[in-house]
Amino acid sequence: MLSRRLTFVLGKQLCERPYFPDNALAQAARGYSVDHEKRQYEWREKEFDSVVPKAGDDPEKPKTFFWFPTAAPKATDFSLGNIAKWYKHEKEAYSKSAQAFDPQRHEILGADLATAHFLVHRGGRVKFRGNAHWTERDDKGSYRLPNHYDMDYVLEAADANGFDLYYEGLSNFCGLVKLKWLSLKDCKNIDDWGLDKISAELPELEYLDISGCEKITERGLESLYRMINLKKLVVTNHHKSVAFELTCFMLEDCMPGLACEILVPEEKPKD
16 A cells, blocks of 8 residues: 555646646646557557458468467357357447447547547536536437538536446547546446546546446556646445555545545435
8 A cells, every 4th residue: 555655746846746737747648648549549450450351361371460370260150149149249248349439530520529539429417618518319319410520619527427438538628628527337348448548648637437337446546646736536346445546545645635525335425
């Protein structure tokens, strides 16, 4: 626990160095986030192309990164349990593919509107600067958002409660320099890796609700020391872990303006 505490303190000191006025280091680093996601997208496309068979390929030569197969073929099992596992795997793979970062969408709309379209289209809701109401789908499933970049649409709040959101989908939150409020309540697939990505991409957040996220542990919470502007954190201690609660208390020590609300399973937040 001492090493974790030192990590929090050192992280806080680095973020508050006087020679980086107004958290300029974090602002500059986040300025490259969209470009980084574009490069990641290109690398995945090249990797996919290198293993997909094409016309004219030698059928005797395996399409893999190696010149020889690395595993023996598996026997086909058509048992009911195996089919259910296969269906679950394929459904998860499709969801991850559908949530993948789309660089063209970000180029056309900009980061704020691209993220808004991504969330509202899937049933979430967003709030823009200067607007008191939430933008979301109506009863017919339609919504109104610009289809081109508009500098007046600055995303300040995003609600993705109950989303079937994967790590791949979090790439769509890159470049949001003004996002202050985010709720990922009951997003069952958000884990420690996803929380680490959120803390790196959205250091300006002031409110974060990750209650109901069963895969988040104290290891993921440790990454939140980067979010020096965080004022309210809502979490659920699903396993009644002492280390989980101590990590929240240490976050409050390192970030004096932070208040952590620790829920138990099936308990609702106060606000």
